[in-house]
Amino acid sequence: MALPKSHNYDPKHVFDIMVIGSGIAGMAASLFSINRKLSTVQAGSAGGTLFTSGVLDLMAIHPIEEKKVWSNPWEAIAALRDQAPLHPYARISDEDIHRAFEEMVSFLNSVGMNYRFEKSRNVRLITSMGTIKHTYCVPESMWHCIKAHEEKAPCLIIDFNGLREFSGRQISSTLQNEWPLLRSLRVSFPGTEGLNEVHPVHLAQALELSPVRESLAARILPEIRNVRYAGFPAVLGIKKTPAICAHLEKLLGVPVFEIPMMPASVPGFRLKEVFDSSLPPKGLLRLIDKRVESVTRLDNGNFILNIGGPHQDQFIQARGVILATGRFLGKGLMSDRKEIFEPLFRIPVWQPANRVSWHRERFLDPSGHPINSAGIEVDDSFRAVDGTGKVIYDNLFIAGSILAHQDWIRMKCGSGLAFATAYAAVNAFINNFVNSSGRVTA
């Protein structure tokens, strides 16, 4: 049966949850919601997820001023609860954070995007710049990289002519001291001879065809000689990554891995593709072509969200809203010369006292900038609260990077934060609005 389409749904239907925002937190909220059989609708632009690097952080650095790296993320979280009790993690138990991660990863695995992590260990992953990224959960296709690095095994990194922002030579020279047997090889990707620029997604799409893989392997094989691993920029396919890795391993005779690149990168693109194509069939009504223009609230507490365009109104009614609209890039938060504000519900935003205090003087100050911790404050049920701690609406939940008191980029906790807070929000909705027999009450 055809699924309801964004212009073709029953306008009288009252959805259980509307998720606003299509970044990682929004996608996680949608997943958790439909997994729990809540009727869910999601609006947001096309793009949030593809800015991720494809690796999933949990918690790695605290305190950020000292840049202290933790090899056990849970110990870092424990320290965080103690020293930064306003951080969103402090409102969620370790078990819940872990369950959120598990549920998300098992979904990804079920749709062919194999992710891997070890419960209590952060891993050290080399990047396309030759730096080390401390992260928690990586695509299966990157796992061998971690092992090869640990073993300091002889390894060949393949680099493509015209691929910007990836340099095999830079990686091997930066890591020279700790990984001396790492060397690089530059080849032309089949079909791109003479081009002075190639793009990652195109290479990934091309590798989904077996003749291309065979042609590429033929160019590399003579150099394989004594290496035990072969590394590639993260372009090994969009939808068929496991099959592509397996095929290349067979052709080259050694395990292969991918190295993450700068956003917007292919692994991020893969995540986006997987969310786009796998959630609607599970029952999510995704309004890809709609933005939420305005919100009103009925006496019974339900929200009426206007998703129409300039020349027509179109409404969605929902019992609960999860706001996961992100920060400034996606316009979840906006600013003018006076203050930072949240444009849709006008929830008060916790922020530095005045604009002058938004930034420190040094751009790369190790403590980061106060504006990065601005955001929306919540209670333990992840409901938005105002400056006095009073819940604004009992059915408005907040998830993801829009939350206050966290600096996900520097703490390396972005994905974990997104999953865990989305998990907490969905569960809070259920706890408050779904009775014991599973019926949703207003």
Add this chain to the structure above:
Amino acid sequence: MKYAFFKGCKIPYYLEQYGTSTRAVLKTFGVRLIELNFNCCGYPNRDLHFESFILSAARNMALAEKKNLDILTPCKCCYGSLKHASHFLHENEMLRKDINAVLSREGLAWKGKSKVKHLLTVLCDDIGLPAIYASIVKPLGELTVAAHYGCHALRPSNIVHFDDPLAPSIFEDLIAATGAKTVDWPRRLDCCGNPLWGKNNAISLSLMRTKVMDASESGADCICTACTYCQLQFDQIQGSQASAQNIPGTMPAILYSQLLGISMGLPERLLGIKRNIIPIEKLK
């Protein structure tokens, strides 16, 4: 049900079988198609001159509106063009005034009342899948089909409102009704390359070949299209290239109206499958 039948410029000379098979299929569902003296939808001209494109599209919609008919088109480029023009005319008052001033010289006016629909949306939304399932007499169980969505009906979604642009399912749902199996192929939402045919043949053919290779690797027997231009690209242009270079085993393409028609038991003289250049082995 009746609609104004907007065939577009390519069907009469280049792809007659799309017109006849569409008519035949819709007739069995009791749909009447009325031909008006339409002009070009404006799509080819949008590259050169915006107002000509809008006037071309608006005139067609005004003609249908005068007869109180919605428009049904089997071509996705025409669909996209009319939807775009409709959107611009809704949004821009000055444009609307200027265009209506020109149309009024012929006694026509665009008021935006006539809806624009594509063959697939009419089948899925207006006729409905249950009715289609009920009309099948010869399910095509042995056939594996790669659904080619094309571009201009699918994107940009805020204007065309056709289906989810990132995870569409309308075409696979309709193909499944005929009993055929569908494949999920990575390139299914990519462009067929026809817009560049005659302008940059190297890229046009490269785009087409990539899709063909992808469909083949994904295990399809044929590609199914629902757009005049896409079918021309995969059938006539692919066919002429193959014969020019003596390449066997290309990927055949079939129109959805033909596929549905076969499974409904309609006669060949209305479906015109023999007029397709590349034959489909499993349908012989």
Add this chain to the structure above:
Amino acid sequence: MEKTLLGSPFLYALLYVSIGISLAGIIFRITRWFVVDTGPEAGLIPVKKRAASVLKGMASFVFSLKILKMFKVFIFEVLLQSRILTKDFIRWIMHFCIFFGFTMLLLMHALDKIITKNVFTDYFPTIDPFQFLRNLFGLMVIFGVGIAVYRRIRSRGSFLATRYADRYALVILAVIIVSGFLEEGVKMISENAFNRMVNTYLYPDDPEDVDALKAFSSKQYGTVFSSAKFNTSPKLLAKGEMLNKQACASCHAPAKTAFISYPASRLIKPFAVTLNKTRADIWLYYLHVLACFIGLAYLPFSKFFHLIADPLTIAVNGVSDPRNVDPSTALTRRAMELDACTECGTCSRYCSVSPVFTMLHNTEILPMHKILTLKRLSSGKKIGNAQMMTISEGAFICTTCFKCTEVCPAGINLQDQWLSSRELLSEMGHPLPHVWLKKFNASEWSDRMRENESTQNEADEGIVRYNNLTGDSNVFALCIQCQTCTNVCSVVAARTDPRDAVDITPHKIMNLLRLGLHDLTLGSRMVWDCVTCYQCQENCPQGIRVTDIIYELKNKAYAHFKKIDRSAAVKEDPC
């Protein structure tokens, strides 16, 4: 029998001269069909081969079943002109009246000695039904001509163009018919004619007989006598009637059945005496006959050549498949078709891209004008560069939708004319815009725009009236150069030609716009290779309308570049 004026050797000589000129003209024009270049195959097939192919084609057709189809085509489409009838009833009335009326006049009246007299042995021009029919057919022709004139006056300024050839055709017809009616009317009032007849056919018993006949004659035939009045007593009239029965009636029906000429004769009655004195019956006769000879001689060079070309065209195309053009006979057929076009404008009325004409005002978009241009091109006329660009623009705006071919009353395979002339235009250096725009790269175009600044001022006006995506920084200021648009662009992925690779990609276009380097984007290959699949716009995380921006750049580029002479050299920018 008295020798009639037609017996005059002078007129006979003129007749043969006219026939000779006409035949020579027809042969000349038909021969040209085998010689004239009408397509890209020109120069590749020698004249002898063209003639041979045509003969072969004709032979294979005659000895096949197609000849049966030919009968059907001939009767319905040629004789009954069904192609006009189905599209425009008034025009069919006009054309059929002229065609049928004139043909019957030709067969029944002009060739009466050869045809009518042999079929109806007691034929005389002045007896019924022939006198009546002659007037009827003449009236039909005038009625048709009247409709034609009215239509041309009413449709001034629209798709129908009235030129010298159209005016000549209507005038010559009118002159022939009107002079015929006048001549018949003059003969009726003519005393000279009466005297001649009486001298030949009346053998009066007594002198009063002539008077009696005169009296009766003026009543029966309208003859006007200059001499003083004569007695019109009943007795005289009765005598006259009796004499008339004896001597005249077998060859003369009452004049009133000539229902046009008789009223005409009443109109000219006041001037009868003068007309008689000046022998109007002779010079009107000369006028009438000479007009016919002129029409005949000039036929192959006038619009009436369609009497030869159109039946042939309808016949040839009526039995062949328009989608399967035989290349060996194509050149010849196209040349014949160019002669078959009567510029009726039906094609333009049904043209799918006439709204584009309404906006761009380029008449070369319309089929009728395109055919006129093809006639000029094939006759070897030199056409300047600017005009060639206008012609090329019109030719490639056509969507080859086939409608004009379906409606053409002359059965011309217009589709083939367009397809072949487009190929020809491409070979001549005037291909469609997406191709000629590749002649220069982005910075070369930018240089040329600077050189031609004076012509560039109004180019943008029409475009920015409704949208100004490329001039409004709020539109592309949101771009964060994430390269998503470039990464989802399948055109960029498909590029393997290094020359394409040095060109800019979608996110670079956005960047150039942010930098205000508008002009460099206009001539970039990316803009013109864009397939408008809308992937970039759909996937842009910032909601930037990338494809719509590229469309606007196309429109701006076209508006600017079509004013630039591509063949002119330009100073390179030293920067």
